[in-house]
Amino acid sequence: MSEADQDRLKEQQRVEQVIAEINRQIASLQDHVTEVSADIVGIRKHFWDDVTVNFEDATEAAETYASIKQQAEVLSERERVHRHAHNKLRTLNRLVQSPYFGRIDFREETEASADPIYLGIASLLDEREEQFLVYDWRAPISSLYYDYSPGPADYETPSGTVSGEITCKRQYVIRDGQLLHLFDTGVTIGDELLQEVLGKQADSQMKSIVATIQRDQNRIIRNEYSRLVIVSGAAGSGKTSAALQRIAYLLYRYRKTLRAEQIVLFSPNSLFNSYVSTVLPELGEENMQQTTFQDYAEHRLGSTFQLEHPLAQMEYVLTAMKEPGYAERLEGIRIKTSPRFMRAIDDYASLLKEDGILFRPITFRDRVIVSAKRIRNHFYSMESSISIPNRMALLAKWLLGELKKQERLECSKPWVEDELELLDKDAFVAVYQELRKKNQFREDTFNDFDREQELLSAKIVKKHFRPLRESVRELQFIDTTATYRQLFSDSALATTVFSVEERPELWAEICTQTVERLDKNELTYEDTPPFLYLQEKLEGFQTNNIVRHVFIDEAQDYSPFQFALLQRLFPRAKMTVLGDWNQAIYAHAYDSSSFESVASLYEPEQTETFVLTKSYRSTEPIVEFTRQLVKDGERIEPFRRAGRKPSVTITPNHEALTEKITAQIQKLQAEGHQAIAVITKTAEEAQAAHERLRDKLDIRMIGTRAIAYETGALIIPSYLAKGVEFDAVLIYNASSERYHLESERKLFYTACTRAMHELHLYSVGEVSPLLTSVSRDRYEWFQ
Numbered sequence: 001m002s003e004a005d006q007d008r009l010k011e012q013q014r015v016e017q018v019i020a021e022i023n024r025q026i027a028s029l030q031d032h033v034t035e036v037s038a039d040i041v042g043i044r045k046h047f048w049d050d051v052t053v054n055f056e057d058a059t060e061a062a063e064t065y066a067s068i069k070q071q072a073e074v075l076s077e078r079e080r081v082h083r084h085a086h087n088k089l090r091t092l093n094r095l096v097q098s099p100y101f102g103r104i105d106f107r108e109e110t111e112a113s114a115d116p117i118y119l120g121i122a123s124l125l126d127e128r129e130e131q132f133l134v135y136d137w138r139a140p141i142s143s144l145y146y147d148y149s150p151g152p153a154d155y156e157t158p159s160g161t162v163s164g165e166i167t168c169k170r171q172y173v174i175r176d177g178q179l180l181h182l183f184d185t186g187v188t189i190g191d192e193l194l195q196e197v198l199g200k201q202a203d204s205q206m207k208s209i210v211a212t213i214q215r216d217q218n219r220i221i222r223n224e225y226s227r228l229v230i231v232s233g234a235a236g237s238g239k240t241s242a243a244l245q246r247i248a249y250l251l252y253r254y255r256k257t258l259r260a261e262q263i264v265l266f267s268p269n270s271l272f273n274s275y276v277s278t279v280l281p282e283l284g285e286e287n288m289q290q291t292t293f294q295d296y297a298e299h300r301l302g303s304t305f306q307l308e309h310p311l312a313q314m315e316y317v318l319t320a321m322k323e324p325g326y327a328e329r330l331e332g333i334r335i336k337t338s339p340r341f342m343r344a345i346d347d348y349a350s351l352l353k354e355d356g357i358l359f360r361p362i363t364f365r366d367r368v369i370v371s372a373k374r375i376r377n378h379f380y381s382m383e384s385s386i387s388i389p390n391r392m393a394l395l396a397k398w399l400l401g402e403l404k405k406q407e408r409l410e411c412s413k414p415w416v417e418d419e420l421e422l423l424d425k426d427a428f429v430a431v432y433q434e435l436r437k438k439n440q441f442r443e444d445t446f447n448d449f450d451r452e453q454e455l456l457s458a459k460i461v462k463k464h465f466r467p468l469r470e471s472v473r474e475l476q477f478i479d480t481t482a483t484y485r486q487l488f489s490d491s492a493l494a495t496t497v498f499s500v501e502e503r504p505e506l507w508a509e510i511c512t513q514t515v516e517r518l519d520k521n522e523l524t525y526e527d528t529p530p531f532l533y534l535q536e537k538l539e540g541f542q543t544n545n546i547v548r549h550v551f552i553d554e555a556q557d558y559s560p561f562q563f564a565l566l567q568r569l570f571p572r573a574k575m576t577v578l579g580d581w582n583q584a585i586y587a588h589a590y591d592s593s594s595f596e597s598v599a600s601l602y603e604p605e606q607t608e609t610f611v612l613t614k615s616y617r618s619t620e621p622i623v624e625f626t627r628q629l630v631k632d633g634e635r636i637e638p639f640r641r642a643g644r645k646p647s648v649t650i651t652p653n654h655e656a657l658t659e660k661i662t663a664q665i666q667k668l669q670a671e672g673h674q675a676i677a678v679i680t681k682t683a684e685e686a687q688a689a690h691e692r693l694r695d696k697l698d699i700r701m702i703g704t705r706a707i708a709y710e711t712g713a714l715i716i717p718s719y720l721a722k723g724v725e726f727d728a729v730l731i732y733n734a735s736s737e738r739y740h741l742e743s744e745r746k747l748f749y750t751a752c753t754r755a756m757h758e759l760h761l762y763s764v765g766e767v768s769p770l771l772t773s774v775s776r777d778r779y780e781w782f783q
């Protein structure tokens with residue numbers, strides 16, 4: 001037997017030994033779980049048997065309470081043990097399939113020989129709980145595996161740096177208890193293993209990359225000290241993967257203090273939320289909170305406005321070129337999402353300190369009881385050095401006092417008497433008893449009647465004033481909509497907040513459009529963040545002090561306003577911001593190319609920036625094609641994975657296009673590909689494509705309301721395919737008619753980079769001029 005065979009045999013034997021130990025632990029834990037379950041059922045069933053219930057006097061009641069408490073404590077302790085055992089069992093059941101994926105032999109400086117360290121998704125101790133059979137991939141020592149090739153190496157522990165030497169580094173593929181492959185690896189973690197992982201079929205859910213995390217990704221995952229981590233990375237470079245692994249890492253590293261609900265991930269849309277939702281549970285961790293900026297905006301403004309959805313804005317930008325007012329709207333989007341407009345709102349807020357905030361009057365039964373003018377005067381009578389939100393709080397206090405005065409005056413009004421007559425007997429009895437209790441009845445029955453009436457009237461008025469008090473506490477007397485609208489309706493204001501040379505082009509038209517929308521109670525997607533920003537400037541920032549980590553994926557699509565809002569919303573959180581400027585598909589992001597706006601919110605020494613240039617998703621020929629579509633694309637490095645060259649097929653008309661696409665999908669399916677996406681530019685085009693293709697094939701359409709990706713053949717608009725991937729991508733119509741603007745380049749690039757194994761472009765007539773930047777030898781051409 002060769003040395004290699006002997007080695008492999010030894011490794012297989014170790015796998016078997018570890019699996020036997022896992023099975024032993026599973027069996028023993030299962031017995032334990034059964035026992036504890038029986039205890040819990042027993043305690044629940046006989047809960048009251050051991051409790052003596054007696055409420056006759058205070059002492060008995062206290063004893064009853066103590067015995068219930070004691071029983072409840074026993075129950076909750078058993079439940080806790082059960083939960084813990086159940087979680088451990090789940091982990092062991094995962095480990096038994098594939099107990100570990102890597103090994104390093106590390107010799108500490110002070111030791112004579114090296115110890116093997118095996119890495120898996122969780123730690124496993126031997127029977128006597130003395131030795132680690134498997135180390136959790138997040139343990140300090142495990143970082144050696146990701147950071148070093150054989151040779152000198154060190155790692156950080158809470159008590160300092162440990163130095164030594166790695167004498168062997170190995171990777172395993174173990175499935176269902178069988179050692180399938182074994183590789184000794186060098187500098188990067190196993191190209192072989194990566195080849196195997198990346199060569200697989202796409203899934204409707206994202207997978208964890210724990211066994212093949214690369215060194216530069218590991219630095220992002222394990223960053224602990226920066227307040228702001230910025231990750232700028234090419235399409236398919238593992239930004240989302242690194243973010244999710246980082247969450248798993250943080251949950252492990254701070255397991256005593258950090259809970260999953262203290263981490264929030266902002267995703268581009270709800271579809272993406274479902275796509276990434278299984279990664280953490282697969283690693284044995286609970287999921288973080290997932291949300292979108294739109295969810296937050298709906299929560300804050302949904303009851304005031306009809307909010308435009310970002311996808312609706314996107315569809316408008318891509319389809320409404322011929323509608324009147326299109327150019328003005330586009331310019332409006334550009335301005336309202338710019339750093340310049342944020343400064344304008346800041347300047348406007350400064351002016352509002354002295355004058356200009358608009359208020360709503362407080363009305364009761366169609367009568368103004370505190371006029372807007374009085375509210376305004378009171379507000380501006382306060383010291384202007386006090387911040388606006390603090391003055392608003394004082395104003396609310398004053399208004400509550402005013403309401404109290406009004407309440408008293410109201411008691412003698414005829415409407416109160418009318419309501420008194422309609423009251424039922426129970427209300428009178430209740431007031432009678434209340435007065436008796438207070439000992440306020442005297443001999444004089446005439447007076448008694450008056451007092452009863454007085455108290456009842458006060459109660460009636462108080463009840464009617466309750467919503468008013470509530471609205472004052474919620475600061476509804478501030479008319480933020482009118483104050484925001486004023487910025488667009490008062491032409492003198494624009495002169496104050498924008499200098500002449502800075503005055504945006506088409507400003508007058510933008511103002512007309514904005515005012516029209518606001519008057520219809522509609523808030524466009526581009527107006528939502530500045531509106532929220534102004535609202536916070538007037539009311540004070542709402543803060544969430546529970547969340548400790550905020551992750552923003554696809555961050556290139558966020559405007560400076562959004563970053564500023566999120567930073568203030570989560571003042572105690574560290575931020576991880578991930579994005580790719582080449583995929584900045586929203587109209588507002590066309591001009592930007594860096595994360596300056598978010599970086600400016602933190603001190604430079606609190607910020608660390610990482611750049612990922614290697615693209616793992618697509619085959620080498622696909623990356624070589626897609627990277628030529630964008631500026632600076634030569635910096636994107638493909639991972640060496642072979643595959644077919646992308647193809648471009650020109651068809652004379654839509655019938656021929658349908659035929660070609662149908663044939664291609666059938667061919668791809670016959671070759672075993674599952675996730676095949678026909679990517680259209682817009683939802684409108686997706687609809688048309690679906691109508692043409694659905695009679696020929698089993699193909700589904702993913703619309704803006706879809707909540708989960710499915711495998712199989714599907715049609716999807718480009719902007720919904722963001723962040724996800726497919727085995728094969730067919731670009732529905734890459735013609736010059738569909739993609740001809742420079743502003744569409746990023747959308748086109750985003751669509752093409754969704755392909756893992758195959759990319760095919762189709763065009764009805766002349767192909768898009770965007771393709772001229774790609775060398776002719778990078779794709780096959782069919783006509």
Ligand SMILES: Nc1ncnc2c1ncn2[C@@H]1O[C@H](COP(=O)(O)OP(=O)(O)OP(=O)(O)O)[C@@H](O)[C@H]1O
Nearest residue numbers: 209212213214235236237238239240241616617723
């Ligand atoms: N270290 C790795 N090991 C194995 N697979 C990896 C690794 N890094 C990335 N991948 C794979 O590459 C693909 C792209 O990863 P991911 O979606 O995280 O990239 P991204 O940078 O967020 O992409 P995009 O910006 O295009 O949405 C995924 O299939 C992911 O599993």
